[in-house]
Amino acid sequence: MARATSRHETAAVAVDVVLLTIEKGELSAFLVCLKEGPLRGKWAFPGGRVRLDEPLEDAARRELREQTGLADVYLEQLYTFGDPDRDPTSRVVSVAYFALVPTAPALRRTARYAAAAWFPVRALPALTYDHDRIAAMALERLRAKLSYTNIAWSLLPRAFTLGDLQAVYETILGRRLDRRNFRRKLLGLGLLRPLSRERRGAHRPATLYAFRSRRPLIAEVL
Amino acid sequence: MARATSRHETAAVAVDVVLLTIEKGELSAFLVCLKEGPLRGKWAFPGGRVRLDEPLEDAARRELREQTGLADVYLEQLYTFGDPDRDPTSRVVSVAYFALVPTAPALRRTARYAAAAWFPVRALPALTYDHDRIAAMALERLRAKLSYTNIAWSLLPRAFTLGDLQAVYETILGRRLDRRNFRRKLLGLGLLRPLSRERRGAHRPATLYAFRSRRPLIAEVL
DNA sequence: TCAAAAGTGTTGGCATTACACCCATGA
DNA sequence: TCATGGGTGTAATGCCAACACTTTTGA
Secondary structure, eight states, X not given: OTTSOSOOOOOEEEEEEEEEEEETTEEEEEEEEOOSSTXXXXXXXXXXXXXXXXXXXXXXXXXXXXXXXXXXXXXXXXXXXXXXXXXXXXXXXXXXEEEEOSSOOOOOOOSSOSEEEEEEGGGOOOBOTTHHHXXXXXXXXXXXXXXXXXXXXXXXXXXXXXXXXXXXXXXXXXXOOOHHHHHHHHHHXXXXXXXXXXXXXXXXXXXXXXXXXOSOOBOOOO | OTTOOSOOOOOEEXXXXXEEEEETTEEEEEEEEOOSSTTTTOEEOOEEEOOTTOOHHHHHHHHHHHHHOOOSOEEXXXXXXXXXXXXXXXXXXXXXXXXXXXXXXXXXXXXSOSEEEEEEGGGXXXXXXXXXXXXXXXXXXXXXXXXXXXXXXXXXXXXXXXXXXXXXXXXXXXXXXXXXXXXXXXXXXXXXXXXXXXXXXXXXXXXXEEESOOSOOBOOOO
């Protein structure tokens, strides 16, 4: 707080964003390759300074928009990292956010970074700063929330099959689930609404579902 | 991160600490009364600027030590609040921590604040800044963690009875628990070690227990 | 006709809940 | 002796995990 009236020099404030999606059956993270400074060429999560009049979450959304073009994402604050030596350049306190989208947006070239790419979280490159810790915490948070909230909704399009939903759970938790139990449980929660359409494809058609609500909810899912 | 090479002006960084304990059967919070500035006379959680070379958690511990003398507390990061107008004086991003102690330390007079006091959380005075939100989040976190971690340990002395432990749960959750079920569950977890001593008092003596480990653990308690 | 995903019920075990009585003590 | 908290067991219920076969489709 600003109760200390004298003007202390304090740390700078930044945000970093862990953007995750499921791509080709793999949970994947969006990384950027630094372009300048002593860490040039290293991979990290995108992030940057918070502007003086900007709320923290706005800063995170702005970073996402600038690097990926995404505007409508699930976003929540993850943790704040502030070790004095986490950034070799200067003291930066970083508020980490974690974001989920149903599909990976196309990569775009931006001025800020040398490159950007999606990596499966099971095979992330070495990360700079303390972004390994951020990555670990994001995964932990996602796995935990998967089982007691409706957060998985953020990883699926508007209409999806129960098979799709189950695949999201299996991918993130890293284990197979029993289809009958899964369907019974999820349908029993009453959070899903069957659509009148079906998905037709290479196999037997599957009924499509949508979420009754896309607001975050607490519900014992598994 | 420090990737933006130009020198942006950014927010200042502070910590605020929600210190909780159970006193006379009431969950209570430690508050200070501001002494200076436009918010003089208002109550808030203690906090202050993070020093330039100081880790965030160290800053929180330092605040606690300065205001209460406490050195050995349970402390965890709660959330980071950074709305541009949360502090009318200047832009301050505050990393909120939440702390638990078994007993309320005696109040001491410090230079920083006009007063300090313990308030039952059911009857907090009006809080300044966005500290109402911080208070709400601290309570939510405590209630949630109570049921899936061993965090209650931090609110009890080294030796305690099962009745004491149950009282902690009942106080924080705000509902009565069945004694037989509670004892069966807790003893079944194997986290407690019966001591050879008993507590003698006004009634039938109760066996004292201690925690096998005082490290944080995840365990489905209730 | 084959491969692959969709869809469907039952059972056993385990955990949780609800519930009532006696005990040991200090006042 | 009384008030107060300590200590104990059982029965009913609900939840979760395990499990196999049939259906529908496009290729």
